Amino acid sequence: KYHAVLVILFVLLSNLKLVFNKYAWIALVVALLCYTPHFLWLVENEFVSIRYHLFERPNAPYDFNKYTLGFLVNLVAIFGLTFPFIYYSLIRTRSKNLFTKALLYLTYGVLIFFFISSFNRRVQTQWIIVISIPVAILAFNYMIANVTVRKWIYRLGLTNIVILLFLRVGLIYEPLFPIIYESHGNKDYMGQIQSSAGDNPVVFENSYRDASMYAFYTGKTSYSLNNVNYRPNQYSIDDSEKEVQNKKxxxxxxxxxxxxxxxxxxxxxxxxxxxxxxxESYRKLRCYIGKEKISLNDVDHPLKIYNPYNKNIQLDKLRFATSFLNGSKQFNEVVPTSLLPWEKDLQHLKSKDTTYFTLKLPKPEKDISPAYFRIVISENELRYGLNSAIFKLN
Structure with missing residues (x-):
């Protein structure tokens, strides 16, 4: 997770002399070298994951119960029944040396960072789990010197283990679990789909979870076709699409x-x-507009479409539209859109080439005031895909 940068930031803030420490720089360089494959992947894929998290991730209006209260509940959940004594140990710990100071800065820094973030978006549990190791060290050191805290952490910790083991077994053995959970019944469900599909590949619409689960349980080919109501995922960038092309x-x-x-x-x-x-799908077609901010009053815009496929794509197989989004980048509606090719009598999008058009930006059909839009393409009457970045409307 990219939030790991917080570890470096808050440890550095705990001791600014590390800026002049050669070993700190060696550690940083080694870490960056380990990240090199991922950096190369980001470059090759137009920084897709960073772009999604920073600019394209849908949000929703602030909800205290869902966002801030949810964040506080997550703080309890990551330590289970031991949480009162874990956080008591944290509060009671004082900075006695640089190592303890670094652990405290890291823990409080991450907690404050995500507490502030909770007023803007939902904070997922795995984002704050980075505090687990520093808090565990701080709590351990405190419980060594405090008999009462040690006794209760020991008792509640064992209870945590028993409960977690029970729930873990219940995730795979349904009769043990107190409720029906999302992990239950999936093997049988995928078996039902395979019995209908036979040896034919299965294309799931808007479900990277079902597509990957089908491949796991059956060993057969699957693919997630992501449309305008969904979001990009690994099936948007890997080579899974070609495994189902022109097949039943x-x-x-x-x-x-x-x-x-x-x-x-x-x-x-x-x-x-x-x-x-x-x-036949062409979800990797990409649309680009030169401007970052566009007004609804602007009508004509230069648009280019890149065809990454190894074959020309007939224009009569494609439909173009504008997807309007609200201020939280949530989907509102799709409006059919006219594209005028710069090349006269254009019949297809050339393979491995860019084709230029003039975009006639339409007005929303619903009584809404959209804040963003993206250009989307439907191929062979499939639902519109996700074929461009999100653009802001002035």
């Missing part, structure tokens, strides 16, 4: 109106499916 596939979606198969599940929405004899 079982297409699984909750959006289908005509349905050959119905797949109810224990937890979650019922899914429906049809066979598509010659599946």
């Amino acid at each position: 596939v079982l297409y699984v979606s909750s959006y289908l109106t005509t349905r050959e198969f119905t797949f109810p599940r224990i937890v979650g929405d019922t899914q429906y499916a049809n066979f598509i004899d010659d599946f």
Whole structure:
């Protein structure tokens, strides 16, 4: 997780002399070298994960229960029943040396950072788990000198272990679990889908979870086709799409109106499916606009579309639209959009090439005031995809 940079930041703030310490710089260089494969991956994929988290991740209006209270509940959850004595140990610990000072700066720094963040977005539990090691060290040192705290952490810690083991077993053995959980029934559910699909690949719409789970349980080919109502994921950037191109596939979606198969599940929405004899998608088509901020009053904009595929794509297979988003970058509506090619009598998007158009930006059809938009493409009557970055409207 990119939040690991907070570890470096707060440890450095605890002792600014580290700036002049050669060993600190050696540690930093070694860490960066270890990250080199990921940095190269980011460059090759247009910094997709950073761009998503910083600029494209949908949000929602502030909700105290969901955001700030949820953050506080997560602080309890990561230490379980021991949390009163863990945080008591943290509060009572004083900085006696540089190591303890670094642990305190790191812990309090991360807690304050994400507490402030909770007023803007939901803080996920794994983001704050970085405090677990420094807090465990601080609590251990404190409990060594405090008999009462040591006694209660020991008792409650053992209780934590028993409960966690019980719940872990319950995740895979359903009768032990007190509620029906999302991990239950998945093997049987994927088996039902495979019995209908046979040896044909399965394309799930808007579910990287189901696509990967199907491949895991069945060993068969699967793919997640992500549309305008969803978000990019690994299936948007890896080579999974080519494994299902021009093949007969079982297409699984909750959006289908005509349905050959119905797949109810224990937890979650019922899914429906049809066979598509010659599946063809072009979700890697990318649209680019030179401007970062655009007004709805602006009509014409230069637009370029890059075709990364090894074949030309016929324009009559494609439909173009504008997806309007609200201030929280949540989907509002799709409005069909006209693109005028610069090249006369253009019939296709050339392979491994960029084609230029003039974008006629439409007005929203709903009575809304959108804050953002993106250009989206539908191929072969599939639902519109996610084919551009998100652009801000003035």
